[in-house]
Amino acid sequence: MSPCLLRPVVRLCAMLLFAGMVSACAPTVRPAGLPIAQTVLGPDGFVAADGAALPLQSWGNLEDPDAVILGLHGMGDYANAFMELGEQVGSKGIAIYAYDQRGFGRTATRPFWAGTASLVNDASDALTLLRARYPDTPIYLLGNSMGGAVAIITAATRGHLMDGLVLVAPAVWNRNMMPWYQTAPLSILSHSLPWLPLTGRGLDIWPSDNIDMLRRLSRDPHMMSSVRVDLLAGVADIMDLARVRAGDISVPTLLLSGMQDQVIPPKAVAALDDELSSLGLPDYHHCLYSEGYHMLLRDLNGPVVIEDIRRWVTDRTDRKNYSCTIK
Known part of the structure; x- marks a missing residue:
């Protein structure tokens, strides 16, 4: 499964390094182009500033919601990552929007990396469009896994575009926390064999305890x-x-x-929690689920996690009554 793709690089890179398979190719990045188009949030597509059409999905009350959530999916995933969230809270006064990030899902540049700036600028433009559409409604940015990293950078640089930030199992396992035998091969291979596909097959890593869901995703093109x-x-x-x-x-x-x-080490999230706890934010909570895996929104315990998100987004007076362990 795609959320497991980070760790297979350890074994594969080590083998290739010692085999001497190093050449002079550079990694391929396909960033956004020049800002030549009018950004548009249509019924099934988000037109970015360079004219790229990013497939869009939405759920819930889109006319007069009590709150709006923009979801950013994780690596290897696409907008449908928020189907369970949308179906559960969409009928409770919340509008949910999500688009396929560049290089993923149904986008024209799949399977190439778009670059951090392109991903953050797309999120910022989508938030700007939502703010124009819902000027008096709270708007939240929700980032899942890799989307959590995009969301963190967006919130840190364009916080005025949102009323709050929700991070679901964010990808914050930075290189400083990885052993050298993971970071060095990755750096070399990204410049030597950038086309090399990596999969999670053969590794005992489970992104979720929801096996039926994992089987369904394995058949999703x-x-x-x-x-x-x-x-x-x-x-x-x-x-x-x-x-x-x-x-x-x-x-x-x-x-x-x-x-x-088993995808993002809990110690990496704990380090993020320590930093966020020290910032004196106007409202900060870390919800830790004892049975939670990486795909929290789609785990067997997903409905409980989603209800905690709904409560935090819509009911400020009840934000301390969660179903998880508050850290």
Whole structure:
């Protein structure tokens, strides 16, 4: 499964390094083009500033919602990552929007990395469009896994575009926390064999305890079953920057993580929690789920996690009554 693709690089890179498979190719990045188009949030597409059409999905009350959530999906995923969230809270006064980030899902540039700036600028433009559409409604940015890293950087640099930030199992496993035998091969291979696909097959890593859901996603053609090495290196880059910029967040923030997460080490999220706790944010909570895996919104315990998000977004007076362990 795509959320497991970060760790397979350890074994594969080590083998290739010692085999001497190093050449002079550079990693491929396909960033956004020049801002030549009018940004538009249509019924099924988000037109970015360079004219790129990013598939869009939405759920819930889109006419007069009590709150709006913009979701940013994780690596290898696409907008449908928020189907469970949308179906559960959409009928409770919340509008949910999500688009396929560049290089993923149904976008024209799949399977190439778009670069951190392109991903953050897209999120900023989408938030700006939502603010124009809902000028008097609270708007929250929700980032899941890799999308959490994008969301952290967006919140740190454009906090005025949102009323709050929700981080679901954010990808904040930066290189400083990885052993050298993971970071060095990744750096070399992203410049030597950028086309090399990596998969999670053969590894005993489970992104979720919801096996039926995992089987369904394995048959979804819009999900990535493998990724290029240079895309993986790009994700490592954005995780590094997210940890650096986390200290600049100033908006209310809800951090959700699982003790059973086998993709992003709990110690990495704990380090983020320590930093966010020290910032004196106007409203900050870390929800830790003892049975939670990486795919918190789609785990068997997903409905409980989603209800905690709904409560935090819509009921400020009840924000301390969660179903998780408050850290």
